[in-house]
Amino acid sequence: MNFKPTRRALAGFITAACFAAFAAPALAAYPDKPIKVIVPFPAGGGGDILARTVINKMAEQTGWTFVIENRAGAGGNIGTEAVARSAPDGYTLAYGTNGTFGINQTLYKKPGFDALKDFDPVVRFTQIALLMVVNNDIPAKTPKELLDYLKANPGKVNIGSAGNGTTSHLAAEMFATATGVKYQHVPYRGGGPAKTDLMSGQIQMMIEIMPSVSGMAEQNQVRGLAVTTEKRWPLAANTPTVAETIVPGFTVTAWDGLWAPKGTPADIVNTLNAAARKALDDKALRDDLLKKGAEPAPQSPEEFGKFVAAELPRWGKAVDQSGAKID
Numbered sequence: 001m002n003f004k005p006t007r008r009a010l011a012g013f014i015t016a017a018c019f020a021a022f023a024a025p026a027l028a029a030y031p032d033k034p035i036k037v038i039v040p041f042p043a044g045g046g047g048d049i050l051a052r053t054v055i056n057k058m059a060e061q062t063g064w065t066f067v068i069e070n071r072a073g074a075g076g077n078i079g080t081e082a083v084a085r086s087a088p089d090g091y092t093l094a095y096g097t098n099g100t101f102g103i104n105q106t107l108y109k110k111p112g113f114d115a116l117k118d119f120d121p122v123v124r125f126t127q128i129a130l131l132m133v134v135n136n137d138i139p140a141k142t143p144k145e146l147l148d149y150l151k152a153n154p155g156k157v158n159i160g161s162a163g164n165g166t167t168s169h170l171a172a173e174m175f176a177t178a179t180g181v182k183y184q185h186v187p188y189r190g191g192g193p194a195k196t197d198l199m200s201g202q203i204q205m206m207i208e209i210m211p212s213v214s215g216m217a218e219q220n221q222v223r224g225l226a227v228t229t230e231k232r233w234p235l236a237a238n239t240p241t242v243a244e245t246i247v248p249g250f251t252v253t254a255w256d257g258l259w260a261p262k263g264t265p266a267d268i269v270n271t272l273n274a275a276a277r278k279a280l281d282d283k284a285l286r287d288d289l290l291k292k293g294a295e296p297a298p299q300s301p302e303e304f305g306k307f308v309a310a311e312l313p314r315w316g317k318a319v320d321q322s323g324a325k326i327d
Contacts, residue, residue, distance in 0.1 A: 030090060030268055034065040037258070039095045040079025043070045046211050050256055050294055051095040054125050057279040064275075068095075074108070075165070075326070076100035081112035084119060088263035090272070093122065097256045098315060099167060101308055106316035107165040109327045115312060119259040121304040122269055123276040126294035128254035129210040130171050130228040132242065133217055135201050143226045143245040146205075150181040157183040160194035160203035162212075165326065168194075170318040171207040171228065171252045177321060178247045185322075198222055209254050210293030228252040235290050255297070255311075257304060269301050 037055055041047040052068060059066045071079035076099055083094035094100075101115040113119075132143065138157075140146035150157055161169035164187045172185060186203050188194040191212045197203045199221050206213065207228065214236070217224030226242045227233050230251045242250045258276060260269055279285060280296040289296055299307060319325075 030271060031064055033091065034067045035091055035093060036067045036069055037093045037095055038069050038071050038079045038083050040071055040073075040076035040100060042072045046209065047076075047095070047097055047256065050126065050128075050211075050289070050292065053285070053288060053292070054276065054279055055095075057282055057285045058275050061279055061282070062275050074112075075104055077104055077108060077111045077113070083259070084113040084261060086261050088120075088261040088265075090260060090264055090268035092261065093272070094119065094259045095256065096259055098254050098311060101259070102311050102315040103165055103167070103170065103319060105312060106319040107324055107326055109325065116305075116309060118262050120262055120264050120269055121301050121308060122258040122260050123273045123301065124255060124257040124297055124299045124304045124307065125276065125280065126256055126289055127229070127297040128256070128294045129233050130167070130207050130252055130254065131210045131213050131217065131224050131239075132175075132207050132226045132228070133198065133205070133213050133222045133224050135198055135204045136220070136223055137201055138204050138223070140225070141223070143240065143242060146225055147179060147181070147246050150179075150183060154182040155184060157205055158186050158203040159183045159205045159207070160186045160188055160198055161206065162191040162194060162208070163187050163189060165319060165322070165324040167254050168206060168208045169324065170315060170322060173318050173322045174252055175207060175242070175247070175250070178250050195222075207252075212293075214293055234295065255307075256294075273298075273301055 039048050039051045048070060055066050055068060071082060080094050080096060080100050083092055086092035104111045105115050134140060134146060140149045159172050161172060169185065169187060191208060194206060195213060195216060198206055216222045224239055226240050226245060227236065228242050228251060230243065232241055233239065277298045280298045286296050
């Protein structure tokens, strides 16, 4: 049987064919040059290592070329702002964390960018546990014993952090608010000096990101008491959570991910999201990240956007309670 399309149907076929001819190559051509990812932290730091770990796997699986540029300064604001002002074409992306896209929005009077209005979320990479650690001379072997010790010695325990307004500082504030304990906060210029003083006893406690202190706990240089994640950490199953032991519902996690300048085509955002999710599904990468203290936790662009919007007021409240501000 011969089929003769009507004039209207033929016009529809031609329109669809023209759309396909123009739309498909546009997506297929991406990327046709290197993709620059700005990491707003110093090379070799925790954020830089996590960013490179995931992005290198994306490059390996896709064959794309990624160029990572470290542009540190102002707690990550300088590099992040540069991406916000870049062309929304998918060739300049921002690696970010709960610091740059959460804490800094309240900590800094003028961060230089709006976490929600200036960016399109691409994908969350990981969630990062925090570990409650104490100096070995503290007579507390469990979270309950530590809580009792803190309540019996108000203001006498020094708790260190990587600096005012950092994740470790605000986690300490959240814990104090949830439990009513009082201790002396000692901010350092980075986690390294704080950890040195924790081992020596100059400070007695930290609630620090797991990649920074888990190795010290494993080597018995400090005592790890509890993690701040909702569930026990996969590679530290014998370490309880704060929530299950002393503060029901207490959950604090750091996180990281990838963002594009606002207005980046959805097809490009979705292409990047799919590439990242595939990389994070790789068993070898997952094992590597877990050893670094980060657990793959990819989300769709929409889910990630809602997640960040919910996290902003939470970290903002902690900043306000801490009194930390940077003009």
